[in-house]
Amino acid sequence: EVQLVESGGGLVNPGRSLRLSCIGSGFSFGDYALGWFRQAPGKGLEWISYIRGRPYGPKPEYAPSMRGRFTISRDDSNSLASLQIDSLTTEDTAMYYCARGNPAIMGYYFDSWGHGTQVTVSS
Amino acid sequence: DIQMTQSPSTLSASLGDTVTITCRASQTIDSWLAWYQQRPGKAPKLLIYKASYLHSGVKSTFSGSGSGTEFTLTVSGLQPDDFGTYFCQQYHNDSPTFGQGTKVEI
Numbered sequence: 001e002v003q004l005v006e007s008g009g010g011l012v013n014p015g016r017s018l019r020l021s022c023i024g025s026g027f028s029f030g031d032y033a034l035g036w037f038r039q040a041p042g043k044g045l046e047w048i049s050y051i052r053g054r055p056y057g058p059k060p061e062y063a064p065s066m067r068g069r070f071t072i073s074r075d076d077s078n079s080l081a082s083l084q085i086d087s088l089t090t091e092d093t094a095m096y097y098c099a100r101g102n103p104a105i106m107g108y109y110f111d112s113w114g115h116g117t118q119v120t121v122s123s
Numbered sequence: 124d125i126q127m128t129q130s131p132s133t134l135s136a137s138l139g140d141t142v143t144i145t146c147r148a149s150q151t152i153d154s155w156l157a158w159y160q161q162r163p164g165k166a167p168k169l170l171i172y173k174a175s176y177l178h179s180g181v182k183s184t185f186s187g188s189g190s191g192t193e194f195t196l197t198v199s200g201l202q203p204d205d206f207g208t209y210f211c212q213q214y215h216n217d218s219p220t221f222g223q224g225t226k227v228e229i
Contacts (some may be wrong), residue, residue, distance in 0.1 A: 004133030031222060035219075045159075045167060045210055045221045063216050064124065097166055104173070109157040113166040 002026045002112040004098050009117030016088055020066055022081040022098030030054050030076035033101030034106050036083045038094040038119075046094075048072075050101055050108060051081065088121045095119075125149055125213050136162035136227060140201045144225045146194045146211035156217040158196045160186055161224075162207040170209075171196065198227070 008020040024035060035050035049072040051060045060072045071084040081098055095116040101108035126149035136142050146156065154174040159167040169178045170186040174194055184199045198205055206229060211222040 043163075044224045047213075047219050047221065050219075063218065099167075099171050102172070104155055106216050107155060107219055109169065109172045109214050109219075110167075110210065111156075111169045111172070113168070115166050 002100065004100065004112060004114035006096065006098050006114045006117040009096060009119045011120045011122060012088055013123055014089055014121055017086045018088060018119060020083040020096055020098075020119075021092070022083075022114060024081070024100070026080045027069065027100070029079040033057070033103065034072075034074060034081035035101050035108065035110055036070075036072060036081075036099045037099060037110075038092075039097070039116075040091075040094040043094075048096075049083065052103075053101075056103070058088045085119075088119075090121050092119060093121050124214060124218060125152060125220050127211055127213055127220050127222040128134075128209060129209075129225050130134050131225060132223065133226045135202055135229070137229065138201055138203065141197065141199045142201060142227060144196045144198075144227075146189075146196070146222050148192045148194075148213055148215075151191045152213045152215035154190045155213060156187075156189070157212045157214065158185075159207075159210045159212065160207055161210065162204070165207075167210065173216055191222065201227075 032053045036048040049062045074081045097116045099110035099113040156174045161167045175187045178203040208224045
C-alpha cells in the first residue's frame with residue numbers, strides 16, 4: 001500500500017523557518033515525483049512545488065508565487081522529501097500536503113496524498 | 124499560468140441524484156486534466172486522470188469527459204460518502220493549477 005506521511009508542522013513565529021518532511025513507503029520512491037501543496041482554512045488547493053524522480057530528476061519546479069522562500073529536496077535512500085519554508089508569514093498558515101506525482105507529457109497528476117501537517121504562523 | 128474555473132461553486136443535491144461539475148481552462152490543455160475529491164478534514168483523493176480515466180479503486184459512479192478547454196465530472200446516484208468538495212487540476216505544463224473547488228452538499 002502506498003503511504004505518504006508528513007511531519008514537521010507546528011506553531012511558529014513570523015519570520016522563522018520551518019522544514020517539512022514526507023516519508024514514502026509501499027512504492028519505489030525514487031521512481032516518482034513528489035509534490036507539496038497547501039490549503040489555507042476554508043480555501044482551495046494551492047500547488048507549491050514538486051521534484052521529479054528518475055529518470056527526469058531531481059529537477060524541481062516551483063509555483064511562480066512560491067519561488068524564493070520555498071526549497072524542495074529529496075533523499076531517495078531514505079524515501080524522504082522535504083520542503084524548507086523561510087521567512088514565514090501569517091499567510092503561510094495552512095495544512096501542507098505531500099503527494100506522489102505521475103508523469104504526463106509535460107506535467108504531473110497526483111495519485112496518492114499524505115494526511116497533511118498543519119503549519120500555524122502566529123506571534 | 125493556466126487558469127482553471129469550476130462551476131458551480133456550491134451544489135445542493137440529494138441522495139440518489141446525478142450531478143455534473145464543469146471545469147474550464149483558460150487555454151487548451153488537451154486531455155491533461157485530473158479530478159480530486161476532498162471530504163471535510165481529509166486529504167484529497169484522485170478520482171480521474173487524463174480527463175476520463177478512472178483511477179484504480181474509484182467507484183464507477185464517477186465519470187469524466189471533455190477535452191481542450193471544457194471538462195465535466197459526473198457523479199451518478201449520489202451516496203453519503205460522495206458529499207464533499209471536488210477540484211479539477213490541469214497538468215498540461217510543468218506548472219499545475221487547480222480550480223477553486225465545487226462543494227457538493229445536501
